[in-house]
Amino acid sequence: MEKYNHTKIETKWQARWEKEKLYKTSADKSKPKFYVLDMFPYPSGAGLHVGHPKGYLATDIFARAKILQGYNVLHPMGWDAFGLPAENYAMQNKIHPRTATEKNIATFKRQLGLLGFTYDWEREINTTDPEYYKWTQWAFLKMFERGLAYESNEPINWCPKCQTGLSNEDLEDGKCERCGSEVERKPMRQWMLKITDYADRLLNDLEKLPNWEESIKEMQRNWIGRSEGAEVEFRIKNYELRIKVFTTRPDTLFGATFMVISPEHKLIQDLKSGIKNWKEVKKYIDTAHKKSDLERTDLNKEKTGVKLDGVTAINPVNNEEMPIFVADYVLSGYGTGAIMAVPAHDERDWEFAKKKNLPVIFVNDGIAVKVDNVDRQIEFIKLGDQAYYDDKILKDFIFIKSGIFGLVFVDEKSKNNFFNLLNNKKIKFTAAPFTSENRFVKSINSGKYNGMFSRDVKNKIVNDLEMERIGKRAVNYKLRDWVFSRQRYWGEPIPIVHCEACKNRKYHFVILHGYTATGLSNGPARGSSDNWRPWLKEKLEQDGHTIYCPDLPNTNQPNIEEQVAFVLKNTKIDKNTILVGHSLGGVVIYKLLEKANKKVAKVFLVDPVVTPNFPDKSRPMVEKSNNWKFNWAKIKKLSDEFIILGDVNFETIFEKDLKNLAKWLDGNLVLSQPNQGHFTGAEEPMIWQLLKSTDLVPVPEKELPLKLPEVKNYEPTGTGESPLDNIKEWVNTKCPKCGGKASRETNTMPQWAGSSWYYLRYIDPKNKKALVDKAKEKYWSPVDFYVGGAEHATRHLIYARFWHKFLFDIGAVNYDEPFTRLQHVGLILAEDGRKMSKRWNNVVNPDEVVEKYGADAMRVYEMFMGPFSQPCAWSTAGLAGARRFLEKIWKLYHEAEMPACGGHGCKNIPIGLPQMMHKTIKKVTEDIETFHYNTAISQMMIFINFVSKFNSLPRSAMERFLIILSPFAPHLAEELWAELGHKQSIFKEKWPEYDPALVKDEIIRLVVQINGKIRDTVEVDANISEEDAKKVAVESEKIKKWLEGKKVIKVIFVKGRLVNIVVK
């Protein structure tokens, strides 16, 4: 017998597979498809260690099994090669990032090649390839057009070592996730993506993903962090200003005794003149700024803060004056950056109030007890009937070691009883006036709400605030908008040009309302007393534009023709005009353009009416206003830019109609959530964002890709400017809009950009016309199975879902979720139990493992180590065990008798072999599907151990075994398959089926129990009847002994398993 020479076998088959293009993804659309995806690697300089390919091996096994099961399988691989680490690595090694990246990719590819993957390398992608990032830039431009990409100057996380801004997702414990430096808050010009617009969908659609691991979904839910409550505005005495706060406990509004704003809050500057102790306040703010986030969020830290002397806020519910504090326990990044402090019912406010000696008003009837340092369980304390509690609450209280518990007592006596009991038990506690919510809590000291249950007050009070327009129901998210720019070289250039001339150009705005007045004249405003037109007019005038915003004639019975004539008579329409129309005003604009037949600079439509059909209520006024016939082709030509802003929730104007309108006008449809339905609020920020003068001009689509310039010096400048700033010949350019002098945006995109949609590009990697061909995408998408590290749960996986939903919204893809099934890989630790790292010198290199034990042994071992998603330490002895298993197969093949027969007519078949064979096929098939590879391999070992005893195996059984082995050990299986005389690859075969009848044993060992304890086992026919089984059981000698002198109460029979005799 020849020795099992893995190197010879593996190199031979890898070469042949490549030559025969065995893994080229077929274009045959008649077969069912299966898309198996790995999280593509970031090609680091260090190369692979044995832990990296674990996930890739798992998907490879899955892919091979699916190929054998008759699927059309897409299993691609590529490189996520932009980003800081590549750049840092390049700087350290004094080479260009592109060179470094290319070199690293070559290493990765060679190493992966050793393991025998099924990747179709013709579909390889690389995020740094201009042909790839062209489409990353394209998607960015689409977002920009729709107001989802915007510039911001808010303070962001700045990593002093990496010299760049970072998003929240890039932080770990307030430190830079890459280099561990403490990040600073730094106000900077940044590009942001408005992922918060998608927060609700990202959250709700998790329910559409039953095949995602619950833990990852939970992480995403936490990260999105939705909380419901109210926004309430507090007036500031003697000022026109208001403090807006977010609270989840509007029922405690009467208990708000002071306000706290974060040191970064804009209002502090606005109030400067009124703050008497400005010096002190300024000092506090400066100190807070110097503190790192880490220090500021240290939970053990004492609360600090300074009162703003001379200014007070007014509690809207009782008109009480409240002092205002600046304190860094209020975070600028969450909610509105300001809170109403309710010391009676919030632990943090309580702490602060105690320190500053501030009044505490209880508005929930109840008391909370904080119990510290109970080191033993104490028994149930019965308090008698006086206490206003139920057993559940009391039980919780008694058995928990320490914590805070809300309890409500009916009177002082029962309260004292309770505290006496705690004292008697020597339990240390403090009675502090917090309450956790429970169903007994009632409101007190709350004016007209007194006596109501708090949870009802919550709703009632918000309704009342809404009526008075000082508050409204609000939803808040922990999720922040995505900081999308990096001040570094090695990333996709942001395809935007800055043009000062465009920013300074003055326009003539014609703002037309629907059938309501403007709010600017003295005429009555109908429908809504508030609207944004005065606000917008003021803002535009500040920027030097001229505005024509008339009350149109006859708004009670509007006649569009009449209104159009009115406008044409009273103002001029030309190429310098920007038309703004709201609601029915949109219709006025369509007609106006038709009639005037003059080209205008821009048309901006805010929730415009498109058709007269309102199914919910009839609006004769609207229906009769005109003939509803528009010459869209003509209108379309009269402006290069149409923007349509729609309210996602407004029921009267349908999204469908707005989509049609966008199509007819070739315009950008922006769907957003306005402050008030149908954009009727006094301020609507989205309108301003889309309408304001800007120096931002998108690079035209036909000029993409905007290539990263090749430079020698790409080191960060340290000033917060991108290194691209120094490349003047690249920066200086012409404005695509006006042709004047302009400069390019020099920030680049973060590493997460390219990875947010790469899985789509594999479907159609060479497409020059689109990000992906929609028909191909329809066939291959969504990804059926996605495997990768859990560390991406809140970054890549949220970003990718966001991009995908956006691409879905603009019609670029067919499905609104990208990944159907998600599985996370457990880390492989080093033999010492630590992470594999150069630092510990414990890295195992796959090259050596493959050389010494073989790729197949490594594949089998890594999948046999334990449950796939759990971390597990590497063991060389374990690897040797996997190798021994393969050698056993080798030996069996070469030494065992292999009669060329099958089925029952064959002699020398080991007894029980068919059962064993079919059981094995069943187990392996099912375990692959559920990703329990460890037990699949275990079953194959059982099979081999069984057969080895007999040293005889029919040829047909050997063939079937090789097929189910082949996903795990493809080289060995292919080799033996060829030795059997097959000319075609084993992967052209069909996966064997099992016979359910043969999976069950014919003879079983019936367990006989007495009172649930096993006393004997008897071999019987598997189909034994209940009666016979009971008879056999009682007849057993051993059982007889147990039955002596006892009375049989009942006998339980479980078919095919056991008889349990209950005796007394």
Next chain:
RNA sequence: GGCUCAGUGGCGGAACUGGUAUACGCACAACACUUAAAAUGUUGCGUCCUAUGGGCAUGUGGGUUCGACUCCCACCUGAGCCACCA
């Protein structure tokens, strides 16, 4: 502090819907082969006892059940994620 998951031999781990706990592998021990070792093969391998049998064992304490690793309650320990989130 919150959420999620887990806890089974010396180790990695198995056990379907509640029905023979410890499959499979590693390590270990004895034996066989060998001059010897490695390799290979065979056997053993939770624990205790008064040992052809029996008791106790799946983190701890309770509960449900004829029967619990599995279901319920509480606690302990560990891991991961989030965290002054109003």
